[in-house]
Amino acid sequence: MAAKPKLYYSNTRGRMESVHWLLPAAGVEYEEVLFRTAEDFENLIKGGKLTYQQVPMVEMDGMYMVQTRVILKYIAAKYDLYGKDLKERALINMYTDAISDLMFLTRESYLKPPEEKEKEIKVILEKAKSRYFSVFEKVLKNPGQDYLVGNKFSWADIHLLEFILMAEELCATALSEFPLLQAFKTRISNIPTIKKFLQPGSQRKPPPDDHYVTTVRKILQF
Template sequence: MAAKPVLYYFDGRGKMESVRWLLAAAGVEFEEVFLETREQYEKLLQSGVLMFQQVPMVEIDGMKLVQTRAILNYIAGKYNLYGKDLKERALIDMYVEGLADLYELIMMNVVQPADKKEEHLANALDKAANRYFPVFEKVLKDHGHDFLVGNKLSRADVTLLETILVVEECKPDALAKFPLLQSFKARISSTPNIKKFLQPGSQRKPRLQEKDIPNLMAIFH
C-alpha cells in the first residue's frame, strides 16, 4: 500500500488549504507535519528539499513537490479531477485561476493595516458579487449540468465551493442573488468525501486570525 501524502506547512490555511481540500475531495488520507518554530523551518531549508526555499511542500509518490499550482495539478491529474481531455483541462484551469484571484483577495485581508481592512474587504466582497460569482452562475446555467466542467466532479468544483465558503465567512448572504450557486453549494457539500471534510474534527483549518500573524512571521521571516 502506498504511503499517505505528507503535507509540510504551518497549522493553518494559507496556500496549503486548497491542497487539503483537493485530497479530501479525492478521498485520500494524508498526514501533516506542522512547522511551529524557526528552527524546524531552517532544518527543512538546510536539508535541500525545498527547491525554491518555500513551503508548501507535499511528499507524494516518492517526490517532494513544491509550488502550490504544481502540487494541485499533480493531485488533480492523479485522482481524476482534471477533466477528460485538454479542452476540459483548459476550462478547469481558467476557472481555478480566476477563483484563485478572488480567494487571495479575501485571504490577504488579515494582513492589511487596521485602517485599510474595512475598505479592502469591501472591495473583495464587491468583486465577488459583481465580477466572480456572476461568471459561475452563468457557467452553471449555460453548461446545464451539476458540475462546472463535463458531468463529473473536478478540481474546479472543489475550488469554487472552497471559495464560496471563504466569502460566506465574511458575508453570510453572499449567494443571495445566485440561485444556481446556492444549489451548487448544497450539492457539492453533500458529496460524501467533501461532507466528511466539512465536519468538525477534520483536517480543514479555521480562518487565520490577526493574532496568528506574529508567530508566522517569527517562523518564516
C-alpha cells in the first residue's frame, strides 16, 4: 500500500491550502507535518530535503516537491483532473493561473495594516467580479456546461470553488450578479469528496485572522 502524501507547512491557510483542497477532491487521504515555530522551519531546512529552502513541500511518490503550481499539476495529472489533451490542459492552466493570482492578492492583503487591508480587499473583489467571475459565468452559459473544461470535473472547478468561498468570506454577496456561478458553487460543493472536505473537522484551514498574520511572520521571520 502506497504511503499517504505528507504536507509540510504551518498550521495556517496559505499557499498549501489549494493542495488541501485538491487531494481530498481526488479522494486521497494525506498527513500533515506542521511547523509552529521558526526553529521547526529551520530544522526542516537543515534536513536537506527542502529545495530552495521554501514551502509548501509535499512528500509523495518518493519525491519531495516544492513550488505550489508544480505540486498541483502533478496531483491533478495523477488523479485524472487535468483534462484529456493539451488543449484542455491549456484551458485548465489559464483558468487556474488567473484564480491563483486572485488568491495570492487576497492572502497578501491579510498581511497589511487594517486600513490598507480593507481598501485592498474592495479592489480585489471588484476585480474578481468585473474581470474573472464574468468570464466564468460566460463559460457556464454553454448548453449543458456543468464544468469549466471539457464538461468534466477538473482541477479548474476545484480551484474556482475554493476562491468563490474565499470571496464570500469577505463579502457574502460576491456572487449576487452571477446566477450560473451560484448554481456551479452548489453543484461542485455537493460532489461527495468535496462535500466531505467542507464539513467541520476536516483538514481545511480556517480563514486568516490576526493570529494567522502573527504566526506567519514569526515562523518565516519577516
